[in-house]
Amino acid sequence: GIQVEQSPPDLILQEGANSTLRCNFSDSVNNLQWFHQNPWGQLINLFYIPSGTKQNGRLSATTVATERYSLLYISSSQTTDSGVYFCAVEHAGANNLFFGTGTRLTVIP
C-alpha cells in the first residue's frame, strides 16, 4: 500500500513563530487533505488540496503532486494551534483515506 510520512513527528514553538509541516507520499494520489486533531479527538478539515496552493488565514498549504509531497505552513502560531496535524491521501482506486502518523504541535505562550 501507499506510504504516508509526516515530519517532524513533534514540534514545539513559541507563540508567534512560523512553522512548516511536511507530508511525503510514495505513489500518485487523487486526493490529499490536511486535518487538525484537537485535544478532544475532533478532526478538523484544514485543506482539501490534491494539487496547487491554498490559503486560509494564517494557514496555507501547497501540494506538488508530481514530486509526491505536500507542505502545511502555519504563521504567527497561537496556543490554540496545538494538537496533531494529519495528512491523508487517497491512492488511486483504494476507496480509502490513508493517514500519516501525524505531527504533534505544541505552541507555548
Next chain:
Amino acid sequence: ETGVTQTPRHLVMGMTNKKSLKCEQHLGHNAMYWYKQSAKKPLELMFVYNFKEQTENNSVPSRFSPECPNSSHLFLHLHTLQPEDSALYLCASSQDSFRGGTEAFFGQGTRLTVV
C-alpha cells in the same frame, strides 16, 4: 461543527456487554465510513458504505457489526469486545466515494474503553 455527529462521546463497556455507536451526517453525503484510532497507530479504515451499501470491510473482526439504514445514519454495533479494542472510533462522510476525489468530514469520535 463539521456536520457529522457521533454519540456517545465516551463509552466504557465490559467484555460481555453489547453496545452501539451512532453517527449522523447532515451534509447530504452519499458515503459514510468508520475509522479506528489506536494509540501510537495511524487511523485505520474499518468499513465503507456508499448509498447504504457496504463496499469495504477492512478485515474487521465480526465482533464489530456495522449498520447503515439510510445515507444519513451509520451505526457500529459492538459485542464481546476485547481490551485491545479500546480506541477512538471516528465516523466520516463524503459526497461520493474516495475514488472520485472527494473531501471527507469527520465526527467528534467516540472514545471507547473496554474493561
